[in-house]
Amino acid sequence: MSTDMTHETGGKYDRLIAAARAAPPTPTVVVHPCDETSLRGAVDSASAGIIRPILVGPEGKIRDTAARFDLDVSSFEIVDAAHSDDAAAKGVELIHAARGELLMKGSLHTDELMRAVTAKTGGLRTDRRISHVFVMDVPAYAETIFVTDAAINIFPDLDAKRDIIQNAIDLYNHAGFGQTPRVAILSAVETVTSKIPSTIEAAALCKMADRGQISGGVLDGPLAFDNAIDPEAARIKGIESEVAGRAQILVVPDLESGNMLAKNLAYFAKADGAGIVLGARVPVVLTSRADTPRARMASCAVAALYARARRQKAPSVAA
Numbered sequence: 001m002s003t004d005m006t007h008e009t010g011g012k013y014d015r016l017i018a019a020a021r022a023a024p025p026t027p028t029v030v031v032h033p034c035d036e037t038s039l040r041g042a043v044d045s046a047s048a049g050i051i052r053p054i055l056v057g058p059e060g061k062i063r064d065t066a067a068r069f070d071l072d073v074s075s076f077e078i079v080d081a082a083h084s085d086d087a088a089a090k091g092v093e094l095i096h097a098a099r100g101e102l103l104m105k106g107s108l109h110t111d112e113l114m115r116a117v118t119a120k121t122g123g124l125r126t127d128r129r130i131s132h133v134f135v136m137d138v139p140a141y142a143e144t145i146f147v148t149d150a151a152i153n154i155f156p157d158l159d160a161k162r163d164i165i166q167n168a169i170d171l172y173n174h175a176g177f178g179q180t181p182r183v184a185i186l187s188a189v190e191t192v193t194s195k196i197p198s199t200i201e202a203a204a205l206c207k208m209a210d211r212g213q214i215s216g217g218v219l220d221g222p223l224a225f226d227n228a229i230d231p232e233a234a235r236i237k238g239i240e241s242e243v244a245g246r247a248q249i250l251v252v253p254d255l256e257s258g259n260m261l262a263k264n265l266a267y268f269a270k271a272d273g274a275g276i277v278l279g280a281r282v283p284v285v286l287t288s289r290a291d292t293p294r295a296r297m298a299s300c301a302v303a304a305l306y307a308r309a310r311r312q313k314a315p316s317v318a319a
Contacts, residue, residue: 020301033106084108088116129163130279150258184228184247185221
């Protein structure tokens with residue numbers, strides 16, 4: 001692997017956060033922020049001018065947590081809810097009432113929040129499949145890189161992958177990362193073989209892009225990870241394309257491989273990963289207790305930038 005891609009750590013997220021701070025804060029419904037990590041993430045992002053939180057959860061717990069960890073929530077609206085499931089339901093209701101443009105996960109389990117978001121009645125579904133994107137700041141890579149889907153869709157079929165890719169492309173194009181991203185559809189090898197079904201799906205997705213079924217990006221696949229992100233690896237394999245060696249969006253075959261890739265980047269390459277769920281009526285900020293404070297703020301920044309772009313440009317696509 002070539003070693004000419006080392007860049008200063010932190011610049012990519014710093015630019016995102018600065019861009020988000022340059023506009024009025026985005027109204028954000030924060031669901032069940034009842035531990036230090038989730039409440040501090042909301043308070044810090046509000047202090048930075050990125051979001052304007054509405055806290056939804058057991059009011060006593062929220063205030064006790066704030067007092068215990070010296071977090072000032074005096075200026076925030078708090079909507080009382082009996083427990084985490086109730087908080088998720090009330091958070092979704094607030095979105096329907098146009099009280100917030102973002103939904104942010106607190107200390108409840110992801111499946112509790114997503115159950116309310118994906119409910120057939122009263123949820124936040126659209127015609128687009130809901131999917132997750134890790135927006136990763138990898139110190140050894142020149143670009144901010146997306147990894148999708150590593151958190152929501154376990155074994156997506158071809159139609160689901162089409163939406164997963166379109167969601168990621170729309171985020172890239174509308175949230176200020178640039179235009180027409182280079183999308184690598186990953187597999188174990190870069191040749192199409194019936195022995196590895198993901199290579200066949202990758203080839204089909206590229207043809208779907210040729211036919212206009214996926215728009216706004218440049219696709220190539222199947223590509224192995226090395227020749228997707230390293231120009232020298234692509235050159236050695238004789239792969240010539242706009243994407244090979246220079247990918248900006250990495251589309252993984254399934255959740256297992258995507259989750260392992262994202263965590264390998266986090267722990268071996270010291271990357272930060274901001275998390276956002278797309279395809280619902282509003283972007284959903286998913287943070288983890290293992291996230292750094294900077295990653296949590298970057299998650300809010302990405303979602304706020306996308307929500308702002310949707311509001312200003314009124315695109316005809318889902319979140």
